[in-house]
Amino acid sequence: MSEPVLRVENLTIDIPMAQGTLHAVRGIDFELKRGETLCIVGESGSGKSLTSLAIMGLLSKKMRCNAARLDFSGIDLRKQSPRAMRALRGDRMAMIFQEPMTSLNPAYTIGDQLMEALQLHRPVGRAEARARAIELLGKVGITAAESRLSQYPHQLSGGLRQRVMIAMALMCEPELIIADEPTTALDVTIQAQILRLLADLQREMNMAMILVTHDLGVVARIADKVVVMYAGEVVEKGSAREIFETPRHPYTRGLLRCIPVPGKTRPGEHLGSIPGIVPSLIGHMDGCAFRSRCDVAEVACASDVPVRRTGEDHMYRCIHEVQPGAPS
């Protein structure tokens, strides 16, 4: 197969804080090919957004980011000048954020902001940029696209704004699109529409997509690959099929217990949740970060935890090769 669009090896992100260094991301690896959708799941604070921002080169200056490899379409992102990164951002890689209400500039029209995304990277005139903006608004399912161009963000609903953000990200037909919890801030009914839209566009434009989400129901529908993060580490990753059919890591298994299954979960039944809190990320950490919450933890979990592989890409970190009580 072709060269992967994105290859991340041993990515770490450190944030210097008054109380010590916060190791927000602790050596993660994954890769992604054209046309694939990778979902990153994990609870709040596990480092999903920082990982996305690191790929885009958008981490704030005080954060330190290191990687053994950070390749995008054969380009070593670690070695790119700020100028070269700017040329890639918005053109070949684009990002959609969680907060549609505040992610558009209130002072400019939708049209101005869409056209800017194209004109920053392509030597096109206003008329051409406008035509492209109308085309993309149509693609993201906005009716009367032409009249929307002169509207301001405050005149649009959250769902519409997120559609505009998606259109903006796609203006230059990127190879990679990163969507960081694009639906969390929206109404439940709108959420499904936006996700379907993203999945359709990803297929239609043959992009690589990283979708960050809390929602395993979403993952089940659109992911090709899944990365499960916990406390800045990848605790399990594999194809969507492997993750859903033979989850190995206790954290993944816990997450899967939390989603309702149609037909099996009865109305009113208590949904599972994982009790406990994430450990502090400040300072050095030994052993498995999940052990304070893991119900199959053992003494050995406090020292080095082996990385295990089954099949081609399925990887997880746990002292148990097969979970007690799991079908193998």
Added chain:
Amino acid sequence: MLMFTLKRLGLAILVTFTVSLLSFSLLFMAGDPASAIAGENATATDIEAIRALYGFDRPFLVQYADWLFGALSGDFGQSYYFKMPVSTLIAERLSTTMLLGVCGISFALLTAIPLGVAAAMRPNSLIDRTALFLSVMGQAMPSFWFGLVLIVVFSIQLGWLPPSGSSTWRHFIMPTVVLGYYAMPAIMRLTRAGMLEVLNADYIRTARAKGASETRVMFKHALRNAVVPVVSLAAVQMGFMLGGSIVVESIFALHGAGYLAWESIGRNDLPTVQALILIFSLFYIVFTFLSDLVNAWLDPRIRVG
């Protein structure tokens, strides 16, 4: 936007009338105008004669209407002191004051906004500290003292600039600096605070994610949102400079409208005082109106109001 403009215009006209009524009543609040004109040694008959001559015996509203129609056509009556039309007297002085005001506010904006932006781009850096130092100095130093220091250094010791008068552009340099430096700190701080807030906004991250350069992020995406309160402040300061630059006008012997107002109050020259108060208030009203329009253009959310 048209609706917005019309509403604001209506409001401005309403305020203008209120102010004109107030400044006219000043004539009567200050005591009996007839005896003021007649002087201390006048007899009761003299005073009555003057009262009739100037029309002070007519009903208040009639006098007001008379004055207002005059004012609308640029006739503010005769100055008691100079015995010449108030409009002629003011016109000459006003041009000096307006020139000084425009130069002063331009100086303030042109130093304060770049400094504020630069300071916000790098909080706690050398440039931020320098900007803070300059603004504290500007606030702590009284204008008259700063003006005198400039005169001592640039006029007396170095001999580069004329210390007083208003005949050439070189006469305006030091007054501009003194007046502008007085307005600079507040504008600088407001710009800095606004930029710091805006730079944390999600849409700034979006602009960076699009691949916009830092300069573009700062000036196109951030400044436009940060500068809205600065425009309102600058309008008030501009109004203040046009009406209240008395201190600066006195130090540099620039005979402007502020100085004239000061003198006329001392001389009890009521028609002149009335006219100046009305004009100074008009400046405030016009600048507030203009700043509302500029802000509505900058921030579309304001246009709804």
